[in-house]
Amino acid sequence: MTYDQTLEYLFTRLPMYQRVGKAAFKKDLTNTLKLLENLKNPHKKFKSVHVAGTNGKGTSAHGIAAIMQTAGYKTGLYTSPHLKNFTERIRINGKEVSPEFVIEFVKKVIPVIEEINPSFFEITVAMAFEYFATQKVDIAIIETGLGGRLDSTNVITPEVCLITNIGYDHMDMLGDTLEKIAAEKAGIIKKHVPVVIGETLPETAPVFEQIAENNEAVLIKAGISNWKPKVLVPAYLLKNMGGIESVIHELIRQGWDITEKHISDGVEKINELTGLKGRLQVLGESPLQIADVSHNVDGLKSLFDQINQLKKGQLHLIFGSVKEKALKPIFDLFPKETKLYWTQSSVPRALSVEELAIQGVMHGMEGECYQNVNEAIDAAKEKARPEDLILITGSTFVVAEVDEL
Template identity: 75%
Template sequence: MTYDETLGYLFTRLPMYQRVGKVAYKKDLTNTIQLLDFLGNPHRDFKSVHIAGTNGKGTSAHGIAAVLQTAGYKTGLYTSPHLKSFTERIRINGSEVSREFVIDFVERIKPAIEAINPSFFEITVAMAFEYFAAQKVDIAVIETGLGGRLDSTNVITPEACLITNIGLDHTDMLGDTLAKIAFEKAGIIKHGIPVVIGELMPETQPVFEEKARQEEAPMIYAPPKEWKPKTLVPNYLVKNFSGIYATIGELIRKGWKITEADILDGLDHLNALTGLKGRLQVLSERPLTIADVSHNTEGLRVLFSQMDSLCTGTILLVFGTVKDKDLNPIFQTFPSNARLYWTQSSVPRALPVEELAIQGVMNGKEGECFREVNEAIKQAKEKAGPDDLILITGSTFVVAEIEGL
């Protein structure tokens, strides 16, 4: 098969949560275990760091990977979802997995796919682990998908774990309280493996402490650590610095050679080192145009607060989302002076722009409707003054459809 045919096979045969939603979510590790067994259990052949959380897990994963690269380690990085290219999910020292490897892997594993019928995510996790083992990485930073306890990545025995924070997201699958969601995220805590808790919350603290006690795992509440970045970075990365710093500290205690300079230099050059996209990504100046994949209440609140501090004019907000979101609290985070441009991505999970507009009106938020992301951006640019700020956010898939990203 060609690369496009290979991706077509994966996308059409295997359910992909990001595109179709809850139907693709499997609360079971059986498929992943069977796939990895078929491959000879490659996840046992490399060291790792495991990261879960509601917000900040992706940027924290990239941050830790950047630090490890700066320290001279051959570093794998597995994150999801991708923005433009499937190969973004699997990287070593910032370079994406080759298309040739993807083709070869799917061809080799086809008998297992036919027998097991795994999800898209389960296949991708197995592919990442096989690639990291084959390339003999020193260490890989692994971001969970949904939850943690039954997430496909939760078969590794890492050097350290990080749980960034807990918020009310994916409540239809993970639970409708912070404690229930924390229980799922706490599933990455392993016997005797240190776990860093990035944010102390009264609702989640007992859950984490009980799981750590059961697993006899050292638990570290990340102490506040100030960081003054030299470049423009998302406030949510600054917010997660304490967790990143504490996790690196646990690696140092285990013998990894990482200096303070490695930490600061790595984070200041995070985008260049890891290829991170869609996190406070500046697309153009005057008007300042920024794309960001924040998509839930907590993440958007932090993002909008930072935009308020950057903008001296009006914020022109190009916003689209997916169907399985409670938008009422999200609307309450919107900047009061924002001019709204509703839009939608082309994936099946996208909330139709007409429905988004109706919900907006019900919450006192009125805007113009555009069925295509780039048309909404074009209109915003035509209306924007030089001191205004255009922000495209609300969904990974909205950001992914920006031309030239």
């Protein structure tokens, strides 16, 4: 198979949550363990850090990876979903996995794919672990998918775990209370493995404490970071720096050779070191154009708070969503006097622009409709003044389809 044929096989043969939603979510580790056993258990051949949470887990994973790279360690990084290219999910020192490895890996596991019918996510996790093992990384930073307890990544025994925060997202799969969601995320806590909690709430603190106690795991509550960035960075990177630093300090305690300079230098260069995209990413100037993958209430609140601090002119908001999202709490966050451009992505989960516009009207919001994000961007550029701000957000999949990303 060619690389394109290999990806076509993966995308069409395997259920992929990002495309079809809940039907692809498998709350069971059986398939992952079978895949890894078939590969001679690569997940047991490298050291790791495991990162879960509702918001900030991707940013935190990239931040930890950037610091470890800066400290001179050969660092694997597994994140999801990808924005432009499948290979973004699996990196070593910022370099994406090669198409050749993807082809050879899929060829090797086709018999077991046909036998057990794994999900897309289960296959990509196994692929990442095989790649990190064969490339002999010093450490790999592994981001969970949706949950924690039954997430496909939850077969590793890391040096330290990080749970960034808990918020209301994916409630149809993880539970309808903060306590239930926290219990799922806290499922990554392992026997005698330290766990950093980036943010605790009255509802979630007892859950973390009990599960850590049950596992005889040291629980570390992240403090507030004193890091002062020299460049514009997403507010949620600043918010997650306490957790990132606590993870690094635990690794230092364990004997890893990392300095405070490695921490500051690594995070300052997070984009170029790890290829982080879609987080307060500047696409153009005059008017300023920013793309951000925030898509739930907590993430969007943080984003709009930061946008307001920029003190630009008119906000031109290009917004799309997925079908299962509760939109009223999100609409309530939109800054007043915002010019709205409704759009949609091309994935099956996308909420149609027509339905989005109807929901907008129901909440007193009028916007123009565009069938894809690039048409919306062109329209916003025509109408915006140099001092205005164009913001593209609401869905990872909308941002992924921006041509200039």
